[in-house]
Amino acid sequence: MKAPxxxxxxxxxxxxxxxxxxxxxLYVISPSLREIVSPYHCLFYxxxxxxxxxxxxxxxxxxxxxxxxxxxLKSNVLAVMIVPLVAYSSIIAFRLAFDxxxxxxxxxxxxxxxxxxxxxxxxxxxxxxxxxxxxxxPTC
Numbered sequence: 849m850k851a852p853x854x855x856x857x858x859x860x861x862x863x864x865x866x867x868x869x870x871x872x873x874l875y876v877i878s879p880s881l882r883e884i885v886s887p888y889h890c891l892f893y894x895x896x897x898x899x900x901x902x903x904x905x906x907x908x909x910x911x912x913x914x915x916x917x918x919x920x921l922k923s924n925v926l927a928v929m930i931v932p933l934v935a936y937s938s939i940i941a942f943r944l945a946f947d948x949x950x951x952x953x954x955x956x957x958x959x960x961x962x963x964x965x966x967x968x969x970x971x972x973x974x975x976x977x978x979x980x981x982x983x984x985x986p987t988c
Contacts, residue, residue: 860941867934871913901926901973904986922987926972933965 892900904924911920912928920928943950976984 858945860937861945864938864941867938871909898977899973899985901969901976907986924986925984926969 890900890903892898893903902924905927908920908923908925908927909931911917911923912931917928940955944952972984975981
């Protein structure tokens with residue numbers, strides 16, 4: 849039973865390192881990304897004219913990395929809300945990879961959590977496309 853946990857830990861560590869490298873790269877080149885990153889580059893937006901849940905997410909992460917919390921919230925509030933979950937998952941992945949006394953069986957996650965996150969994303973997707981709630985659209 850330990851082998852699947854180790855395999856999962858190796859994948860999580862790889863994903864975490866890849867995300868950190870991408871975020872580091874975005875931090876270094878963030879001034880030049882302002883013109884490149886816009887909702888018009890999203891294929892879903894181009895096809896439907898509607899925003900997907902991730903539209904503005906890259907800009908939100910760039911703003912967070914540069915310490916501009918309000919601009920991050922204006923870009924994509926959902927992306928900002930998910931950052932603590934990603935940080936927690938990264939800590940768990942590191943513990944699984946490096947702490948021999950910690951196993952996947954030690955992780956206690958409510959079965960309702962994944963469904964709640966999915967519902968949150970779907971609700972955000974719908975609500976941010978309602979014209980009266982335009983404050984949820986990326987503005988910067």
